[in-house]
Every structure is written in structure tokens, then in C-alpha cells.
Amino acid sequence: MRVSATLTLEPFDEAMLYRDFVGGLDAAAGAVVSFAGRMRGTASDGAPLDRLVLDHHPERTAESLRAAAEQVARRHQLEALAIVHRAGAISPGEAIVWVAAAAAHRRAAFLAVDEAMDRLKTEAVLWKREEGPQRRRWIEPSARDHDDRARWKDDDAGTN
């Protein structure tokens, strides 16, 4: 199985990532699911935002992405899994995170991407700050994010 986790400080092209991902698959991969999380121009309360800043750790952030990818890959029957995550200053409309999973059948691919995102929202070693004309605010995971993460048990090598 091909598993990759990449941290980047530069904007990335989601379409190019998708092309590269599917280009590396063989005929066993009957299902591909990809997800892009992009920066909204407004905060959850509607306030306008100019940018999102993701402070990262020089070693531990990339390691946390890799750990999430490996956990997800262990739980689902996958052909390939890729995670790409931005850090640094992100502008509205730019992608923050991109996840793709390939599997023989669709269910595993959907579940893998869903789990990867729930893990990244709580476990990625990143510190997130919203900046706009009226605010500069650090963000922590919401209760909803923790509930979503709790859907997935640790080290459960089940077939889910």
C-alpha cells in the first residue's frame, strides 16, 4: 500500500495532486475518494477573514500527519492513501488540506477519508489563528471536532 503524508508551506494545486494520485494507481483500485478542505472568507460567526495562519512545529507536525495516515491505513483495506496539509499563512479560497484514498471498493475509500479528516481536525500538531479586519483569534478544536474524532477507536485493526 502506498501511504504518504506531506506538510507544505506553499499553496498546492488540488487538481494536480489528484492527477498524480490516480496516475500511480493500478487496476486493483476500483474506488477513489478525495477531499479538499479550503479556507472560507468568513469565520463561523460570519466575521470577514483575511487569512488563516497555521503555526507548525519543525518536526512534530509532519510526524503527526504521518501518524494519522498510518492509523487510517491500518484500519481500512486501501490501495493508497495521501494526505497533504498546508501550514503558514493561507488566503481565502486556498486549500488547507487534501486527502485521497483508493481502495478496491468505495466504502473503504469513503471511510478512510472521513476518518483521516476527523483525526487531522484534532490530532494534527498545528496551532490555528484567524485574522481579519476586526479580529485576531487563536482557534482550538470544537466539541463537535472531538465528538467526530471519538467515532474512530485507536489501534482498531477491524475491517470497518
Place this chain on the structure above:
Amino acid sequence: MQVRFFGRLADHAGSQLAVALPTGGCTLCALQALIAEQDPALGAALERPGVRACVGRDFAAREQWLGDDDAVEYWPPVSGG
């Protein structure tokens, strides 16, 4: 010793602060008191719930003994992606 700060903790004194340890070292708790002397607002921020200290690769307890060669970092709760 250079102490590193991430996320909201870096708002106070930047991402690094030089702290002179006593000869022979001190506990993490004592280091935190030295930081609070230099920057009281940062010292208060380190006491907030969820803030963890890392020594090397491991989260550390307040009693941990530190020498000048240790790499100490303070992490607020991670935000996730």
C-alpha cells in the same frame, strides 16, 4: 537555555526566549518561575489549562530536572488542521 513557544504562547515573547538556568540546572517548575519573572503575562499563559511542556521529545512533569543542554518547548492545546 533557549525555550521555544508555539501558537498563542508565542504572542507574548516571540517563539523563543533565552533563560539563564542556575548552575547545575533546575526543575521545570523552577524554569517556569524564571520565565514568569522575565515575562509575567507569559508566565500566566503557561499556567492555563491544556498547556504542556516538552523536554526533548516527551511531555514532562513539573518536577523534571533540566540542564542547559535540554530542549524545552511549551505547547498550548493543538488546534488540529
